[in-house]
Amino acid sequence: MKRYVIAIVGVVVMTVLLAAQAGAPVKKNEPIVPKEKIVLWNGKDFAGWKLFGRDPEYDLTKTWSVRNGVVRCQGKPSGYMRTEKDYANYLFHVEWRWPGKGGNSGALVHMSGPDNVWPKSLECQLYSGNAGDFWLIGEGRKYLRNIETAEHAKGDERVKGRRVVKLKTSSEKPLGQWNAYDIICKDDWVVVLVNGVLQNVATKCSITSGKICLQSEGTPVEFRNIYIEPLE
Helix, strand or coil: CHHHHHHHHHHHHHHHHHHHHHCCCCCCCCCECCCCCEECCCCCCCCCEEEEECCCCCCHHHCEEEECCEEEECCCCCEEEEECCCECCEEEEEEEECCCCCCCCEEEEEEECCCCCCCEEEEEECCCCCECEEEEECCHHHCEEEECCCCCCCHHHHEECCEECCCCCCCCCCCCCCEEEEEEEECCEEEEEECCEEEEEEEEECCCCEEEEEEECCCCEEEEEEEEECCC
């Protein structure tokens, strides 16, 4: 009888431990790898995001606002909205448009370290006509140790200082229309599509996870449909 009691207790303990492990929350410093679609922006407010600007005394609600399910950014002062959590191995989707003249902004992936203008990250450029370029922020060329030479690539000629020029001519829509960015971050790869057109591929990135940011960089810009999805 004693043996049976011990065996039953052992099974119960093991079951509890397995259940606890399965439902255990992600550790504070461990990036989230999505298992299903995660809507990063709820369409109403900035829950789950932090607004950051160079001047800590400036009221950033004058820069960032929400209207009719759209994030509206005035472009000044320089700064960004960023996720409060870190992510790894995902497809990031965001749509943007220029309500007036074209200008400058960007989507930063793998942001790490302290908030700063600008933080350590890999920028997927949104500057009008240049969406799909990479800009290396924080570590310079150390961030991207190799550029994948895909079809139509120009090899090392594409790397100009901290800038890695997109593979093809612009696939952006006319000003005022919505564009879509799909940025695939898988291990040390980053793949960028602009309106479904492959525009850049990076390999051997020295940072493979972090926060996601959208820039305020001089020009009014709008964002919507911000989410990540798991990679098959």
